[in-house]
């Protein structure tokens with residue numbers, strides 16, 4: 001419900017909101033620019049009488065002096081019968097520049113207030129402001145849900161991609177956006193009579209004025225008592241009319257000043273309603289609060305990005321949660337698939353399983369976990385595919401599953417398998433799936449297959465799980481997960497370097513270029529008939545389609561698009577289908593590939609040290625990060641191989657980076673040399689230095705096999721103990737990242 005409340009209005013309003021945001025951001029500059037152009041004396045330095053005296057000395061035909069919200073003083077005068085207006089210095093009364101409202105800002109203001117179509121546009125702008133209030137409030141509640149509570153709202157968000165960008169930006173900007181939207185809605189509601197607008201009726205013209213000889217304005221007592229910082233406007237009396245008076249408006253009220261005696265006549269303080277109104281205007285426009293204007297402007301600039309990421313998230317969710325064709329009735333089905341999902345990606349996996357089982361002749365019913373029936377009379381297999389949310393909690397479509405499970409009466413013949421979807425960056429990896437698996441077992445059901453956990457939507461883990469389940473049920477399941485139909489690009493192997501054969505760890509560095517002919521490298525990456533690769537960074541993933549219609553396998557990229565090649569580092573796995581295929585390639589051979597972004601695995605920017613830890617082919621993306629470290633931020637590499645003579649991957653390149661300081665320190669460990677050391681041993685030897693770096697804010701990135709990553713985590717936990725922190729805390733802060741396979 002909350003999500004619909006956030007998504008639908010956002011989608012409909014996106015274009016108008018982007019217009020309002022961009023124009024609002026431009027207008028937000030105006031108060032700061034006005035302020036920069038003006039001369040602003042300190043409070044108490046210049047009285048209105050002094051100002052008026054100085055101005056009159058330079059502009060004998062002064063008719064009015066206005067002090068704008070940003071502090072700039074403008075004099076309106078008449079010279080030789082011609083009216084004029086100048087920005088003046090209150091310190092001297094001299095003109096600084098002619099005063100003319102900027103036609104550009106006027107046009108932007110019209111676009112902002114009414115989309116250039118008068119009342120209908122003004123009404124639309126008001127509606128958009130109200131929609132923005134709704135989006136901000138529902139967005140705040142979604143952020144709280146995503147963070148796992150109000151208290152956790154300031155912690156770094158885990159996860160990656162559009163969702164992370166959307167949440168981080170929203171958290172940064174939401175209060176500014178809410179303030180602009182609330183004040184904008186208020187002003188619109190007043191304009192269309194939905195809220196009362198305070199009417200400020202000034203004091204009546206005084207019945208009696210002295211009518212004496214006018215005194216020089218600089219000597220008038222009532223004007224001497226008012227500081228310039230309080231002035232709004234001072235209207236001069238008609239020349240040669242002794243019965244006329246000065247009209248004075250200040251931030252506190254308005255009144256008249258006798259031009260002969262300098263006495264204040266008929267002063268009337270401003271009403272509370274008018275003061276409140278002025279605050280609303282200032283809070284919306286930044287008038288008089290130039291710094292707030294800039295903050296609101298920056299917040300407004302996030303709206304285009306929030307709109308694009310929001311629409312992308314909505315679109316991906318929609319595509320992956322479409323209805324299933326051939327969904328059998330729950331009471332007739334022999335196989336049940338239950339799905340626990342919040343962001344809907346798990347539905348994409350469920351659809352693939354559903355289609356594959358259907359093709360194999362099963363009658364399959366698929367539904368959300370919240371729709372668990374009391375019993376499935378015909379079913380012999382139950383698959384539960386679920387993600388985990390919050391801090392190890394159930395996702396939206398599984399919140400009531402545990403409660404419903406209490407009333408569930410499973411047939412004795414019903415066997416189940418749970419497949420968890422999660423992200424190892426979270427402390428409670430796939431926790432909810434683990435709890436569901438235990439709860440089903442405690443119901444007396446037996447397992448068709450032990451629980452397995454999929455990290456970050458790994459397509460290869462999913463297809464491996466399918467192979468194992470297929471063997472158990474006696475029907476091959478060729479499961480391929482493709483979140484959106486991928487358009488692949490032909491890549492041509494241009495270079496390879498082979499290592500590790502002598503130590504039974506054949507590993508190759510493979511360099512590809514797109515096979516389509518273009519002028520140089522870059523044109524091949526520009527959009528052409530949809531057959532192009534998007535931008536990529538080291539640490540992103542290259543999806544490779546092995547032959548014979550298998551699902552894609554993913555390899556971490558060791559290069560960025562700017563390096564001019566697409567580089568991966570691949571260890572040949574015994575019996576590995578895709579790694580064997582890649583190792584068999586010769587220069588000139590072509591493969592099909594696509595990019596999957598992985599923004600969750602990137603070194604942080606800034607001066608804090610970065611500690612890169614890897615083993616074997618895990619050095620690929622780490623080398624890519626070092627290559628990109630042209631800022632020469634402190635970067636240390638701990639890497640383990642088997643033999644320095646056989647599988648020291650990237651050796652010459654790393655030494656070059658040490659020389660040019662892209663790499664600050666290199667520490668290698670070789671398990672089949674005399675030292676017989678692993679990367680964990682090197683970390684332990686260096687524990688003082690590692691601890692100091694973590695204390696100085698270092699980020700740790702680990703890349704390589706699961707066992708190595710577990711060993712490294714263990715050592716790092718020990719190293720962190722004296723610092724009273726641990727790996728999970730660093731992980732939550734985005735300072736311990738893993739790319740593990």
Ligand SMILES: Cc1cc2nc3c(=O)[nH]c(=O)nc-3n(C[C@H](O)[C@H](O)[C@H](O)COP(=O)(O)O)c2cc1C
Nearest residue numbers: 341342343344345346387388390392422423429430
């Ligand atoms: C706010 C948030 C909280 C998450 N919490 C966890 C968690 O505690 N444990 C975990 O393993 N994964 C966690 N994840 C990762 C998701 O479970 C993972 O991305 C999953 O593939 C999402 O599937 P879905 O889109 O079908 O919900 C979290 C993701 C987000 C965005």
